[in-house]
Amino acid sequence: MHFYIMTLFPDMVMNGLNTSITGRAIEKGLLSIDAVNIRDYAYNKHNSVDDYPYGGGAGMLMQAEPVYQTYEAICQKSGKRPRVVYLSPQGRTFCQTMAEEYAREEELVLLCGHYEGIDERVLEEIVTDYVSIGDYVLTGGELPAMIMVDAISRLVPGVLHNDVSAEFESFQDNLLEYPQYSRPEIWHEKQVPQVLLSGHHANIEAWRREQSIIRTAKNRPDLLKKANLTEKELEIAKKSLAID
Ligand code: ADE
Secondary structure (H helix, E strand, O other): OEEEEEEOOHHHHHHHHOOHHHHHHHHOOOOEEEEEEHHHHOOOOOOOOEEOOOOOOOOOEEOHHHHHHHHHHHHHHHOOOOOEEEEEEEEEEOOHHHHHHHOOOOEEEEEEOOOOOEOHHHHHHHOOEEEEOOOOOOOOOHHHHHHHHHHHHOOOOOOOOOHHHHHOOOOHHHOOOOOOOOOOOEEOOEEOOHHHHOOOHHHHHHHHHHHHHHHHHHHOHHHHOOOOOOHHHHHHHHHHHHHO
16 A cells, blocks of 8 residues: 655654554555655745735644645656545544545545644645544644554555454454453463463453453443444443443
8 A cells, every 4th residue: 555645744754654563564565655745845945835824813824835736746656646634633533444444545645734734725626535533633744644554554464464463453343352461371460361271262252252342331331332242242231331
């Protein structure tokens, strides 16, 4: 999968994404990331890309033309006009289902805003999706873009060593992940649950499913409505909710 990231801070994005699992996926050619510097498309001699907002108000705005020219250059390179996601607190809140949908794209453009935002006219022309990563305001769209790339990339086949782990984890079936344990068997006088040492796969699966339901009921009861639970599982969930 190929990401184009339109940004004023390409190093910030590339330094982060060239690290760890995404970095390895880039090396293996499973992902490629082009961080395109919007400042390269400034059209005045000072190389500035921001200006005062009409009507007054605090801060500066990113101007339409450099953003537009950056996208046009990306389209030239791509040969297509890829989907453009503008990272903004005004967008739809990012979630796992959206990551799954974006992972089906061959190419994706992520547009990072700065200052007080971007001239509305260029957003109207190029942006196809508005995405927020949560109800708080950051200084720019770079961290949100990196979060999106990370969440999407790990769904691209081959990026995780083990495709199964992308399948059976938090938010699969709208349940949180069950607790996990590794060696040693006893640590700080805490014993690994016996069932996990039993080698009995059906019992282990049943225990994990129950733990997922209990965790979800305690920590994210809002997710339970969307989870596919049997009558018996619903009782387990209700019991956990009642205890809390
Ligand atoms: N830019 C600034 N804050 C943001 C947020 N919460 N989500 C996405 N982009 C942003």
